[in-house]
Amino acid sequence: MPEPTRSAPSPAEPPAGHPAGFPGGPALFRLDPRVAHLNHGSFGAVPLPVQETQAALRAEAHADPDAFFLSVPDRLAAARARIAAHLAADPDGLAFVSNATEGANLALDAVPLADGDEILVTDHGYGTVVAAAARRAPVTTVALDPHLPDEDAVRETVLAALTPRTRVAVLDHISSPTARIIASPRLLADLRERGVTTVVDGAHAPGMLAHPLAGGADFWFGNLHKWGYAPSGSAVLAVAPQHRPRVRALVPSWEDHHGFPRSVENRATADYTGWLAAPDGLDLIERLDAAKVRAHNSALAAHGAALLADIPGLTPLPHTDGLAMRALLLPPGVAETPDGARALREELAARLRVRVLIWPRQGGGGIRVCGQIYNRPGEYARLAAALPEYLGRAVSRA
């Protein structure tokens, strides 16, 4: 009997157990194909149709600057309304800002504080956001063991760290290094009940979560330029009604008398094209089928993490299903300092052409992989196959 012919799986049919690629995903971006971009969570990436919208807006501004700039306030209001519809936010309580860091500073500037009041942050918090809190008042930093099993354990740890002087809690919605949900709706409700004002860093939420504003924080900010496919420098700040009158632009403008949100959006003769193009990013996710995009991205991140978890010495951290980022701890001696983490990250980028986040931690740093519609399973396999050798070198360097 003749041997049955066996054909190699085509690229459209991944081997069993591998998540399939998102059809047409890579073609929507113009990323360097030699590089495995497994770090969407840091800077995002702008799809070509959104780049084209922004380029057309720039051309319009250059063709007739007077007409363009005079039309900006009305067009921003329209763009804001489109973003609000995507996020299920109140358009009157939402303002465009340049990034999460600016949102944090605006929010913290608006919270009423007296001498002796304290702000609670966690050790998973993003550096610039924690710095914004520390500039405003003394901070108490809650250490969250990265192995805490679930949102309830996180919630109990945060609540146990409150002091009678805690007035504000600044919490990640999804933490950057560890990809954990910290500001769960239940934790926010418990803090509200205790009279603590909540400021939520939702840098990773728009485009990654189906309901990014579900928790009902006093202040919430989120980047559109990470998972929302928007141009760089696009973010939003959402403010609960009772706090809106206290929100002041960091730099006063001619629009100050309009109050929030218009007052904080005006930056005189700045480049507004990113904000005006930003709704196209969220529209694109809807057109691609947002649920499918989310399912694909989280399956791919899970696949990448599973491959890395097979490497001796790597420990997967607890995760929340559905997120497009996963984190693992590296072995002792690797990335224990910021310099060590940077050296490993840069070596992986330069020699292996793989972009990932490596974060520092005493006792062994961490690695975070992301999933996005332009990624393919083979990119994670390339990282997993080569990483042991790089870890060995990192330990011998330390």
Ligand SMILES: Cc1ncc(COP(=O)(O)O)c(C=O)c1O
């Ligand atoms: C959780 C978190 N917060 C804040 C930021 C800061 O964002 P931006 O640089 O846009 O201000 C980041 C950036 O990666 C982040 O991951």
